[in-house]
Amino acid sequence: MAPRTAPAETMRYLHELSPQRRQAVADLALDTFLEMGRAAAIVGANGELRLVNDAFTELFGGVEDLTARLAKINADVAVSGGRLIHEVMLPDGRTVGLEVTLLEQGCLITGFDISRRQQRRAREAQLARTDDLTQLGNRLLFQEQLAERLAEPGHAYPPALLTIDLGRFKALNETLGRKTGDALLRLVAKRICSALADHDVVARLEGDKFAVLQLGQPQPQAAAALAARLIDLLGRAYLVDGQLINISACAGIVVVTPDMIDVEQVMSSADLALSRAKSDGQGSYRFFETAMDEKMRSCRKLEIDLRRALSLREFSLVYQPQVNLRSSAVSGFEALLRWQCPTRGAVSPLDFIPLAEQTGVITSIGEWVLRTACREAASWPNDHSIAVNVSGVQFAHPNLVKVVMSALAESGLAPQRLELEITESVMLDDRGQSLTVLNNLRSLGVRMALDDFGTGYSSLGYLRRFSFDKIKIDQSFVRGTANDPAGQAIVRAISSLGQSLGMKTVAEGVETREQFDRVVADGCTDVQGYLISRPLPSGQIASFLDERAPRP
Amino acid sequence: MSTLYRLVYLSKNRISGGAAHIAAEVQSILAAAQRNNPPLELTGALIFNAGMFAQVLEGPCGSLEDTFEKIQQDPRHGDLEVLAYHQTTERAFQHWSMGYFGQSREGQDLFGHLAKATGFNTDGLEGTRLFEIIRDIALEEETRAA
């Protein structure tokens, strides 16, 4: 056997070596070639094998059309600059990684079996696309599959995307525990799968939200049928961990049209349809329509304008006087929000407050209102009370008490002058949280009024749990005409209730003398409305009070 | 022994076709139950009457819940209402992997009054009442056969 060692530098100067030494090195090289672990072959221009080692024979031994394949590789390497790295799949399923180097005649091929590595990668790729809990696909898988379908040119039948979520799942998860919630989601996943065709794609996107990509079916009928089937299946009883669970599902559907090319857009369209379905009630489904998109866009636009309005100082406050019926004197003012938008003109609070509440913008708007009302009222000549509306969202915000304290401190307004108006919906949370907040606010010295009384649940329980300083009777009862005995009876009932509980009662929206006389007769303590005065800017309060003051 | 659970439910027949076809389908349901239930330690009773199925199923929680997942998806019935699902100390149908009763009462409407009531109250009166109806019929037929 040839010597196994040859100093590295001798390799470079091979031609300078003695013939014997050269032979020794060549033997060594050949030996290495033949015995190395990697498969290696020198291949002629037509794919014929010139020299192979055992590893090569072992790897490619069973391949029938080897010569043709090698000829092809040889041709490929010739046109790709002399070197090629290549993965080939063998007929028996193994994958081989090849490195090809062009020689003067033919090429040198080395390679080894990378099937395991390949399998590991495939496994990892699959894991990254699998939802652990349900073993369905996850969001990544779904987005990739959807992207693929969107990129493919027209099919006979367009794909349809369904998103599905469960009603009340979060509450259920909280009461029954995570373990039961998880078990339920696994059953839901199975039920969804049982309704699908083999090639449909299904995934759990997050929490209790699932998505299905329905393929190769006439639309929209197939998607509607599937949605109905899923809602039926998922709405059936579940037995989990010894408990009976009833839940319901809603679905949003998008039938993909050729102009839909963006995954995010399609998914958010489905979400939009889903949220519509939810507002239709549990157990319903809805198709996405362009009109929804437009509505959403205009909502988004309004939201952007709203967020901007605050920093651009487009909001202002006006103040509507309240008059005490016994003394005929002004007892206080209610701060009302006005929005003068440069592009929209004057926007009514009715049109933007609901959106501000949904989006949470209300917290910063509400804070601005509170600070501004306190500051402006502090500059008025008398000690009239100033009523500020606090929305349910604001009320639930942990910061509220702090904000009120700081608004009072900053403005120097006496806490007794500030009156916060809340609606009954605030009292609907029953963990006693709102009661704590009410008591905290009261301990600051601030007064509390219950707004729009009579329109909601009007539970007398609220009045018992917290003694409000004032009840505001909704204008719908006040404006009723003389032949609306029910409205009148309600006003009378609330007034006498207020009287017995020691709460003031304010009739809102009084516009005519007739309404005024009636609420006086019905026993309200205060009135507010156009009959007394329209809402005034802060700058006009002093002269308004001056005019009303009894002349000497 | 693992904790015993008892399930009582009522559902509407969705098998269409004549009496013979329905009878054959019911036979195949019973065959499935008698094949699958014993290894799962499930016992119970099934009654088919006036277009309604009523079933009591007893056994360990896991077996019962797995089998129920199959049953509630079975297209041969629908509008399934679970009337009771709770722990119990004793099996009421000890000897039946799935007893089938009530054939002799073809003409009677055994639980029509239950089906008509809307908004069943789980674990309420209906569950107990239905369970008792099924148990009484089973007892009666057992003694008659003996």
Ligand SMILES: Cc1cc2nc3c(=O)[nH]c(=O)nc-3n(C[C@H](O)[C@H](O)[C@H](O)COP(=O)(O)O)c2cc1C
């Ligand atoms: C009213 C009704 C009661 C059934 N009860 C049982 C049962 O107790 N056990 C059971 O295994 N299958 C029962 N089935 C049948 C199952 O729905 C399902 O068809 C069957 O378990 C499938 O059995 P296989 O998996 O052995 O084919 C019932 C079906 C119906 C409609």
